[in-house]
Amino acid sequence: MRPPATIWRNGVRLLSLEELLDLAEVIASEGFCADITSVADAALIDLLPPEKISTVDCAERFRKLPGNEDGAVVAYDRLRTPYNVGPMNSLDNPACNLLVMVKPSRSGGTTVVENYEFKMMRFGPMGHIAHVLNSDEAVTDYCRSIVKPMFELNPELQERVGKMRGDDTDSFKRVANYPVEWLSAKDSTFRNRQPIFMVSDETDGWAKRYAKTPKVQIDGRQKQIGNRRKGAILSHPDLGWNSGVAACFEDTTRGIYIMRCVECESYAAAYATKFWDNVPEFKLWWPRDKELPNDERLRRAEREAAMLCPHCGACLTDEQRKQMVDEALTDPRCGTDGWMHRGQTLDALEGVLGEMEHHPSHGYWIHGLMVKAEALGKLAREYEAALIKFERTKDTETLKEFMSKALCEVFEGAATTGGVSARGLKQRVQESTMLRGVFPQGPLFITAAVDTGGRQFDVAWIAWDLEGRSWLLDRLVIRQRVHDDGIARDIRPSGSVDDWMVLLSQVLDRRFPIAGRPGWEMPVAAMAVDSGDGNVTEKARAFARRAERAGYAWGGWSKVKLIKGVAGKRPMLPDAPRKIDKDEMSKPITPVIFEYSLGVDQLKSLTLERLAVSDGTPGQCYFPAELEGNYIEQFFGESLIDGKWVRSGPNESLDLYGYAEAARLMLKPDRQKDPILWDQSCMPAGRTWHEGLLPIWARPIPVSTEGGDPAVGREGAPIQAPPAKKNIFERFDALNRNEG
Template sequence: MKKKKIIRKNTLEIFKNTIKVLEPPPNLKLSEWADENRRLSAEASAEQGRWNTDRAPYQREIMDSISDDRYQNIVVKSSSQVGKTEIVLNTIGYIVDHEPSPMLVVQPTETAAEDFSKDRLANMIRDTPCIRDKIKPSKSRDSENTILKKKFPGGILSIVGANSPVGLSAKPIRVVLFDEVDRYPASAGVDGDPVDLGEKRTNTFWNRKIIKVSTPTIKGISRIDQEYEASSKGVWNLRCPCCGRYNPLEFRRLRFEDANMQCMHCDEYFSESEWKEQDGKWIHEFNDNKIRGFHLNELASPWKSWSEIIASFKKAMKKKKETGSIEQLKAFINTSLGEVWEDRADGDQVEDEELLKRREYYSSDLKDGAILITAGVDVQDDRFEIEVVAWGRGYESWGVQYKKIKGDLDKDEVWKELEEYLDTEFFFEDGRSLLIAATCIDTGGHFTDKAYAFIKRMERKHKRIYGIKGQGGIGIPLVYKQTTNTKTGVRIFMLGVDQGKELIMARLKTKEVGPGYCHFPKNIERGYDEVYMKGINSEQRLIRFVKGRPKLEWVKKSGTRNEPLDLRNYATAAVDIINPNWDSLEVKVLKGINYMKSQPKSKRSRPSGVVSRGVEV
């Protein structure tokens, strides 16, 4: 009898366990899962330990929309410093643990995909107990679990680059997370738009999820901005401590002196802490829209103070005023405010005639204010084209000479003539003089080997004559990276020529003499004629459609030559490469000791006070 009771009891336990396994999981929201299970890693977070959605309450509705069956498409247009990558990681953890299914994460490049997996995902898996045992560690011999592929019970996670057509067109998936979509290429190889390719992989799932997250870029080409505009357009709002009405967090309503924000309803000002002690909620302009859209800026972030944001803006404006560069301001608009940059380059250019009228007579090679000279060299089939440019405080510039050296570039004597010209001594009116501190020479075209050999000889003579290659594309800095030609050992600098052109155009539009202003000589022998002025102003930025997607490109105006623009780009890059110590140079130039005329020509050195890769030489 006792034996039968034991058997009956065991059978009941087995039945209960079976029911428990077969029953559907509890209806758990993503934010609830994160609060209960997620652990923040020390390597990737300043606040390691248990996840707490209340720390950044704006994240709750975003995450819960992802786990809400009413919505298939979620769009997050966001600044930096608001935890958007953590939302992506929470989504991955939730799917692995709570809704096992095939999942795809798309990063801008394959390199970015590997970095995301190794630096962020691996740490989350390691430190979050409920998914740790479900995903095996990456092993090179285990085809089921690698850096870019993670298999778990009931599903698989694939991580790919948007430039990988193979990764985007494989097996069906239910959940696809597009991270930083504004950094995607226009096409994944020859297969087309990477977002379209990824979305097509979800077509067989009734409960599919498509999540797009990104910092925006330029108006008209920003993918995340276009997606947001087609969504419910949610904005995070905080309740006013005085009148109780809700306000979006807007930078324009900040008072800079005390970092207080004005209420748009009652006009009262309150501090950051007073605002953030109040209730917050998302207000959607089109609440019935099934595409759930969210816009966030750094003002909502608990990790960046309003005073720090104001300081970043002031720094960007100071940079623009001192150098004419808008890159830092553009980055602020995109990464701090989470807004698109409105680019006015399409037609908003200085006129050729205006540049011609700007020219002035030079009574000597160099004008007062010049501190440093650089040069750019373009290698053509039958000539060198060279521009020598003098620079002063705030990147005020003076065109010194535009020159052509014609000849057979297969012959060494022509390259010798170029070397001798780049050793030219340029004089101020009072007798002081400067040498060219650095030169950038293009190594493309039909004389690459000759250019490499020339640069190698100049390196042996300790002359700062650098080989360069141009690389187009949005977001690539002017001095992008340094590589070494494996055959010759020559150092080559990769230049982000699009950013250089944008910088030059901004400086050409500077109308007040001072930082960023471009001076040109009227003296005929200097070479700054109508052809030059048309050449430096020969390109404009236009939006073109490539494979159906908008792309911002520099387009040459009909009937013009763009060598002057290229050469000014190279001369500008030379300044950035040597990273001059302006204070030191200015003192030496004013004292007339930057170049010692009494030295024999063979012993003349480049101006001191120049910094190359952070070391004064």
């Protein structure tokens, strides 16, 4: 039989049927074709809906991680960082669009977002992922140490990476046809991208223009994406409360980790943050003795460190601490996965009560005491070393780094190093028995202070003794004044001098009833008034002239003292005030008034030093029991960092205490020349002391005497009849002679 004829068509030879069959057998036998079942399996993941699996379960079942030893491979274990379960569950929650984690070093915080990214890439639903770090170098290191092992140790993940050129680089992967990018924080990163999941990592280390508001960068990239959008912000709180991750945390559920003491079984927070003032918290503790040699201080800190229970005072060991961290995860009375959020309250015996408030942003603050990888002794030793360096050099950098990265606490400058906090002061307010608006036993005189705002006056009245102790008699804000038509209207210090006159009637004229002396009151000795910036300075000076003409003086000594704060190395009170004898047009004007330039940096430091005193020794500040918490918080609205005061929030109370101290210094209560006869101990032998010997600004006055008349006598003296009312011509003549 002849072989089949060769057929050609258009220059191409056509194979016969027999030849095609022979070639098919060869191809099949040599394995040139993929098995159909393998093809189906590979495509199945794209055909099936995403598997319903939590981020935590996915990580534990499927993710492999490099171990501590060379070549070792370990599985993810939630109990290494049990506090991270809550944040991962928030990412799984469709109602959560943003996760904010404030975290210390070695807390495994970044693993939270890595596990969520792993789940997206492994099981879907997939989308564009952008993971932003603080620099190109950080991206390179992260991709080498985290991203590369993630794909090498998890081959099922690598199988989903595209095979086209550019689909599989160190910092870019195309997974299931979606880009996964690791980027640095710069202009090009925040343009022309719409990631469905965007991670802002170590934001407080970003360039300043981006670090201040990382949430804005996420919102800008995701504004056209629907409900599937998710973002995560995680960092050490290096930038304080006013910027970066801590500022973002404020507008979240503000989650804090709750643990139960193994000794007394009462509940408290690992760290309550400033937003949970009434929640007790565990503390890192060790015995401190500044008199010991530095080496011994460090050894003692490491040897005797403990976690202090706020309820029973037990010094808890490392083993007990780790046990408490673990148990919080599964104890429902510690909250959800150990976390308490806004809308809930903490009872020391019952634990977390109430339901978590619905909020699209979930916040979690991880403290160094929660990190099982860190030992208490190591933390205490490093803390003590940082404090020693600060004591020796006044350089805060090491202390700031330790508090932010090891403890995950916001560094608040002099307040931090002095051991004083808003929480501690609020506790002292709660324990106080001092009545608001009453002059207590102990102080000798009163100064008032006024801080001028755009549409308000912040006011404080403070009583003093001779050793720097102070009693805050009252604190308020004046926002309105009653006009001649009987209607109260908002004040505007930059607009009308008449608005300033409320400072006479409501501040300087106020008298305080004396505790234990019915019928007697204390006047205000002097009022320091902030003359503000250029917008209100001339109005303040005009007000001071009006007060002078109206007779607000102790003899020839004006009760109204204009002050202006000046930063830098200046004395708290200048040797002499500045004479103001010309108006804003440089024309001579009377009466002549004086203005003091205060060294406010020194005054603020002194105030914080005094606030730290709590044992009744000289300098202690006392507060009335009803004082509002926001006034306490204003002491910490500014921090001394690297020699400069940095404002992070309202700071009026801090300013007012400085102004009141300046007024105290103007009075010279402890003068050496012609000393004041304050009590019998100051009297020469044979003479008897009485209140009539006190300065007129420190003498009690009877209730029935109007206006704080300095001419009153001592207690028990007959009350003078009020002088006859002058006619209009006599009053004008008196005004011209500055007699009131």
